[in-house]
Amino acid sequence: MGGNNKIVAFCCENSACAAADRAGKIRLYYPDNVRVIRVPCAGRVDVLHILKAFEKGADGVLVMGCQEEACRHLTGNTRARERVKYAEILLKESGIDGERVRMVNLAPEMAHKFAQEVSEMTERLKGLGPTPIKNGGPQR
Amino acid sequence: MNKHVLVIGGGTAGITAALGLADSGFRVYLIEKEAAIGGQVASFCCKATEVCTKCSVCLIPQKLSEVATHPRISILTNSTVMGVAGEVGNFQVEVWQKPQYIDSERCIACGLCAEVCPAEPQAICSPSPEAVPLSYILDESRCLRFKGEDCNLCYEKCPVNAIDLDRGAKRQELSVGAIIVATGFEVFDAREVGPLGYGRYPNVLTGLDLEKIFSHEGSLRLPSNGKEPQKVAFIQCVGSRNEEHCYCSQVCCKYAMRFAQLIKYQNPDAEVTIFYIDLQNAGKGFVDFYEGCKETVRFIRGVPVEILENPSGALEVRFENIVGGKIDRETFNLVVLSVGIVPRKDSWDLARVLGINLDDHGFFDARSPIDSNKTNVEGIFLAGACHGPKDIPDSIAHGISAAEKATEVLQRCKSR
Amino acid sequence: MQVKIGIFLCDCGGSLRNIDFPKIRGNLEKLEGVAFVDISHNLCLEEGGKALASRILSEDINRVVIAACSPELCEHNFMRLLESLRLNPNFLSIANIREQCSWAHKEDVTGKALELLRMAINKARLLQPLERKEVPVNQEVLVVGGGFSGMESTLELSQLGLRATLVEKGSALGGKLSELEGFYGLGASPKEMLGSMTRAIEEGKNIEVLTSAEVTRVEGEVGNFTVRIRRGGEEFPRSFGAIIFATGYRAGILPRDFELRPSVNIISQRNLIEILQAPEKLERKPETIGFILDVSDESSRLATLLVLNNALAVKEKWGSEAYVFCRNLKVDSDGAEKLYREARATGIAFLKFEKKPQISEEDGRVKVEAKDVLLGEEISLSCDILVVEEKGLPPEGTEALSSILNIGLDSQGFYQNENVYLYPVDSGRKGIFLVGACRGDLDISRASMDVASAVMGVCELLASGKAIVEAEKVRVDPDKCRACLTCIRVCPHGAIRLVRVNTEKEVAQIYDLACEGCGICAAICPAKAIDFEGYTDEQILAEVEAIGE
Numbered sequence A: 001m002g003g004n005n006k007i008v009a010f011c012c013e014n015s016a017c018a019a020a021d022r023a024g025k026i027r028l029y030y031p032d033n034v035r036v037i038r039v040p041c042a043g044r045v046d047v048l049h050i051l052k053a054f055e056k057g058a059d060g061v062l063v064m065g066c067q068e069e070a071c072r073h074l075t076g077n078t079r080a081r082e083r084v085k086y087a088e089i090l091l092k093e094s095g096i097d098g099e100r101v102r103m104v105n106l107a108p109e110m111a112h113k114f115a116q117e118v119s120e121m122t123e124r125l126k127g128l129g130p131t132p133i134k135n136g137g138p139q140r
Numbered sequence B: 001m002n003k004h005v006l007v008i009g010g011g012t013a014g015i016t017a018a019l020g021l022a023d024s025g026f027r028v029y030l031i032e033k034e035a036a037i038g039g040q041v042a043s044f045c046c047k048a049t050e051v052c053t054k055c056s057v058c059l060i061p062q063k064l065s066e067v068a069t070h071p072r073i074s075i076l077t078n079s080t081v082m083g084v085a086g087e088v089g090n091f092q093v094e095v096w097q098k099p100q101y102i103d104s105e106r107c108i109a110c111g112l113c114a115e116v117c118p119a120e121p122q123a124i125c126s127p128s129p130e131a132v133p134l135s136y137i138l139d140e141s142r143c144l145r146f147k148g149e150d151c152n153l154c155y156e157k158c159p160v161n162a163i164d165l166d167r168g169a170k171r172q173e174l175s176v177g178a179i180i181v182a183t184g185f186e187v188f189d190a191r192e193v194g195p196l197g198y199g200r201y202p203n204v205l206t207g208l209d210l211e212k213i214f215s216h217e218g219s220l221r222l223p224s225n226g227k228e229p230q231k232v233a234f235i236q237c238v239g240s241r242n243e244e245h246c247y248c249s250q251v252c253c254k255y256a257m258r259f260a261q262l263i264k265y266q267n268p269d270a271e272v273t274i275f276y277i278d279l280q281n282a283g284k285g286f287v288d289f290y291e292g293c294k295e296t297v298r299f300i301r302g303v304p305v306e307i308l309e310n311p312s313g314a315l316e317v318r319f320e321n322i323v324g325g326k327i328d329r330e331t332f333n334l335v336v337l338s339v340g341i342v343p344r345k346d347s348w349d350l351a352r353v354l355g356i357n358l359d360d361h362g363f364f365d366a367r368s369p370i371d372s373n374k375t376n377v378e379g380i381f382l383a384g385a386c387h388g389p390k391d392i393p394d395s396i397a398h399g400i401s402a403a404e405k406a407t408e409v410l411q412r413c414k415s416r
Numbered sequence C: 001m002q003v004k005i006g007i008f009l010c011d012c013g014g015s016l017r018n019i020d021f022p023k024i025r026g027n028l029e030k031l032e033g034v035a036f037v038d039i040s041h042n043l044c045l046e047e048g049g050k051a052l053a054s055r056i057l058s059e060d061i062n063r064v065v066i067a068a069c070s071p072e073l074c075e076h077n078f079m080r081l082l083e084s085l086r087l088n089p090n091f092l093s094i095a096n097i098r099e100q101c102s103w104a105h106k107e108d109v110t111g112k113a114l115e116l117l118r119m120a121i122n123k124a125r126l127l128q129p130l131e132r133k134e135v136p137v138n139q140e141v142l143v144v145g146g147g148f149s150g151m152e153s154t155l156e157l158s159q160l161g162l163r164a165t166l167v168e169k170g171s172a173l174g175g176k177l178s179e180l181e182g183f184y185g186l187g188a189s190p191k192e193m194l195g196s197m198t199r200a201i202e203e204g205k206n207i208e209v210l211t212s213a214e215v216t217r218v219e220g221e222v223g224n225f226t227v228r229i230r231r232g233g234e235e236f237p238r239s240f241g242a243i244i245f246a247t248g249y250r251a252g253i254l255p256r257d258f259e260l261r262p263s264v265n266i267i268s269q270r271n272l273i274e275i276l277q278a279p280e281k282l283e284r285k286p287e288t289i290g291f292i293l294d295v296s297d298e299s300s301r302l303a304t305l306l307v308l309n310n311a312l313a314v315k316e317k318w319g320s321e322a323y324v325f326c327r328n329l330k331v332d333s334d335g336a337e338k339l340y341r342e343a344r345a346t347g348i349a350f351l352k353f354e355k356k357p358q359i360s361e362e363d364g365r366v367k368v369e370a371k372d373v374l375l376g377e378e379i380s381l382s383c384d385i386l387v388v389e390e391k392g393l394p395p396e397g398t399e400a401l402s403s404i405l406n407i408g409l410d411s412q413g414f415y416q417n418e419n420v421y422l423y424p425v426d427s428g429r430k431g432i433f434l435v436g437a438c439r440g441d442l443d444i445s446r447a448s449m450d451v452a453s454a455v456m457g458v459c460e461l462l463a464s465g466k467a468i469v470e471a472e473k474v475r476v477d478p479d480k481c482r483a484c485l486t487c488i489r490v491c492p493h494g495a496i497r498l499v500r501v502n503t504e505k506e507v508a509q510i511y512d513l514a515c516e517g518c519g520i521c522a523a524i525c526p527a528k529a530i531d532f533e534g535y536t537d538e539q540i541l542a543e544v545e546a547i548g549e
């Protein structure tokens, strides 16, 4: 695959994973640069995971959880959103564009939104070019 | 005592009842008429805007996969109940299963059969993405083999030997201690209201169409030209609250308001109007939602009497403007008919087989309002919209409640 | 124990043609700890499973990595298979190479599939066994609130052989049943209903009733709650396996809804029911009666049903003229439309307004002025009696109790968050159920549906007297825990508590049975003291690691 647009998507198994599966079932072809990491709830995703993903070579990170107010664990998705915001700040501080990380709310049947978010992030990453980390730039 | 329970109908209510029973130790046979379980909601869409609008559709996929993998639930698709004998604690049920040309337990949904099928249009089709079980489906009327040709290509291609076009129907006898009826409803056929033009005008859709469009496409486009609709009208109570269907369908106002918000969310420039008689906007969690709707959606108290398509394809809605007291007209790009819930036409057959009663509307009759699961036959219970209009949360509650009643009656049989 | 990985690649009947399976095999075989890489065509079927089982046994591997369809479809089966082979079911890691790889892309995706497998393998190396444990659960159930919902819950529990303790704040059972004189839909008068339910409770097996009692504290978790109950001057602890809350609601006329306070002429539904039951109290027969709904905000279905039933009763008993003022008549409940039609057929007039009507008192009569949108006319009605609705409000102490219990309220202040996963009767905390009017304004038929749902939920949890849990799937490392209470605060399912390990130290502990496995605590713990097997930081990062390779 190569290129500078590798995306790590932390996906809640109650919603986003199902949406991703459905996208495959209805053959909504989307860019193949995304790697889904299944988590029990978006609330499991920590700032650490997001930052490490960049350190390990990801160019963008998506955190995908249930719709607002429809989290199987009540507050998991709102906590995830807070953490994504925080990660954004930390990334900016180390010279990485905050646009490279995004919180997405999905319902299990939203295959289109899943595919669209991946495509949009891919386009965004193409525009942004390689991360400073990959360029041997500032490390966290 | 027989610790098996039969659940007829694999919609929201049926799967909820089946899971409740199976989780507390009973063995469940889930009989479904169609090729997949899930009922009406399987084809519905999420109606969330920025936040969830509590339509509850997203609860179903997970329940379906739980049912499919539950060790104590056996699913019989393409099946119907043909006869019932015996009594509570010991019913003998005769079940007929249509020929399983494609064995759904073996089919791995690889799709190789569809690649070789020479029929035009194809006789073997992929299941809908939500289908549980996820198995390919054969349409006999298109299949060459059923037209007398010697084609057996799919059979030869199938890598897991799931196909046998010569299979016959199967008759099974099940013994169960209790029966739960969860056969659901039919959606009102809007063609019956001729002046509204459904089926004649491409841009007149129903609520059910909208569910499917959003579910399949993720957004709404005009059927006539694929453009985003700018002016949308919803017409409430199509097929409800009239002489023939003298009840409120209990779901249409809510889904219409949710769709209205969803359309506004996806296209803030769109104008959405809802024509109504009385808005059903009460209920847990709905008060605040309605407040939000009032700001973005235009509500008109009025009953559209006729829709005309003008040469440009725009739809002229003629309505009795109750507040103004005259017939008004206004044009829209898209009109959505909020169709309601009507009894299944085949309810009568099942009622006869089971010996249970129908009510005045044609839904199955419950013995008392306090106990809306119990029928006139001991050991046979109702669950979900087959007993009368219900939304998803109510169908779920009714389903669990039926499971509890069945548990109770079986325990009583045991101690007898 | 040395990690020995067996890898099974399933090509789904040979249909995943944009993946080069032999190439992947060649690539993975070389990896450290990998015992073999098999290619199967039908792993999810019986024959595929058998082949898998025999390979696992003959090669004596201890981690299984599978590349196949969505774990949604196959994970359960494979876990069951591992269990039957006496291999820990947690030693399984699945790469979804069908829905999320082969089917999702047109081009050749061998590279992506390989990476997904690398992720799964990395994770598999770190997987730890999870022990399934049987824990005993207390089969006694606490029911709080002795109205219809509470009494019915108690009776049904007892019929199913569970012990129930019913705690009622007031001095007698009944709730609204004892306050109201008439009820529709019961098939009996409320007094009769209450009488027969009370008798059944007295005769019922395994039932204890505590009146004039209140719950002051709830500790512990599903299967093992410790509840402090105050009765008279004394307070005592009791243990229960589950709790059903049926504390009902308080009904009242909201002063802000009317310019006028209730008077002889402006009465509530409840007053009207009383008068209907005992008409002799009335000086003279009312000629004109008005009913009004939707005054401050939208009225409930219950209020509408009451108006329809009472208007019909008034018509039948006294032949009075009846007028119903409303904005939207809520007919979305069983039988309401029929009643509405019946009411109109008997001559009851329905006047629909958009703007709130003016209400004034005049010469001992009540005047209602409104613009009726159906006629388009200003209407002025002078009636002998105006019947207003009582609004359902959360009972006093709801907020306090909700914070004791750590469960949410909705925007109206009733129990239960507005979250679809909780409907109908869940609270978010396992073993605590919310039934009847305490979670919103509802009538008896809905309340009885709630009761059955909650009783079913209790049965699922407690009927066998034991529960199977995955022990310590989520666990707190007592050495790292600084008892900052963050996790206890954030756990949405109330599954964490503070326990004393020795005289100096208290630490957080997770109660396996109550934990729903979301991992919110593991992500938030500032001391990184919480580990979630299957999703530990190391395991997640190991997956991430494979991405760069």
Ligand SMILES: Cc1cc2nc3c(=O)[nH]c(=O)nc-3n(C[C@H](O)[C@H](O)[C@H](O)COP(=O)(O)OP(=O)(O)OC[C@H]3O[C@@H](n4cnc5c(N)ncnc54)[C@H](O)[C@@H]3O)c2cc1C
Residues within 6 Å of the ligand: B008, B009, B010, B011, B012, B013, B014, B031, B032, B033, B034, B037, B038, B039, B040, B041, B044, B055, B056, B057, B079, B080, B081, B182, B183, B184, B185, B186, B187, B207, B208, B211, B251, B255, B339, B340, B341, B344, B350, B383, B384, B385, B386, B390, B391, B392, B393, B395
């Ligand atoms: C247009 C529309 C939109 C809606 N939107 C919403 C919404 O947004 N939110 C909401 O909460 N509710 C909504 N509803 C209501 C929702 O569809 C129902 O609450 C729900 O489907 C009821 O579930 P059920 O299981 O009772 O019936 P069904 O979903 O109808 O399931 C019945 C099942 O039984 C099977 N069956 C029937 N007869 C037999 C037989 N003889 N033998 C074997 N099987 C049989 C059927 O094939 C079907 O699978 C909507 C309804 C409509 C019409």
Ligand SMILES: Cc1cc2nc3c(=O)[nH]c(=O)nc-3n(C[C@H](O)[C@H](O)[C@H](O)COP(=O)(O)OP(=O)(O)OC[C@H]3O[C@@H](n4cnc5c(N)ncnc54)[C@H](O)[C@@H]3O)c2cc1C
Residues within 6 Å of the ligand: C144, C145, C146, C147, C148, C149, C150, C167, C168, C169, C170, C173, C174, C175, C176, C177, C180, C182, C183, C184, C185, C213, C214, C215, C246, C247, C248, C249, C250, C251, C269, C270, C302, C306, C390, C395, C397, C401, C435, C436, C437, C438, C442, C443, C444, C445, C447
């Ligand atoms: C005027 C009026 C008329 C009605 N008419 C009808 C009708 O005709 N038909 C119909 O179906 N429904 C009717 N209803 C609705 C019906 O009353 C309720 O649906 C039903 O009573 C709900 O029962 P419940 O047990 O949930 O609550 P309640 O009956 O309110 O009972 C709650 C009980 O819990 C107790 N309690 C509260 N807090 C605590 C605490 N902290 N600790 C211990 N105990 C506590 C209370 O003392 C009370 O006994 C009417 C309601 C009103 C207000």
Ligand code: SF4
Residues within 6 Å of the ligand: A067, A070, A107, B045, B046, B047, B048, B049, B051, B052, B053, B054, B055, B056, B057, B058, B059, C420
């Ligand atoms: S709007 Fe409906 S489907 Fe979407 S998240 Fe909310 S309840 Fe689920």
Ligand code: SF4
Residues within 6 Å of the ligand: C474, C490, C491, C492, C493, C494, C495, C496, C510, C514, C515, C516, C517, C518, C519, C520, C521, C522
């Ligand atoms: S994993 Fe979730 S439910 Fe379990 S203890 Fe942690 S926060 Fe609570």
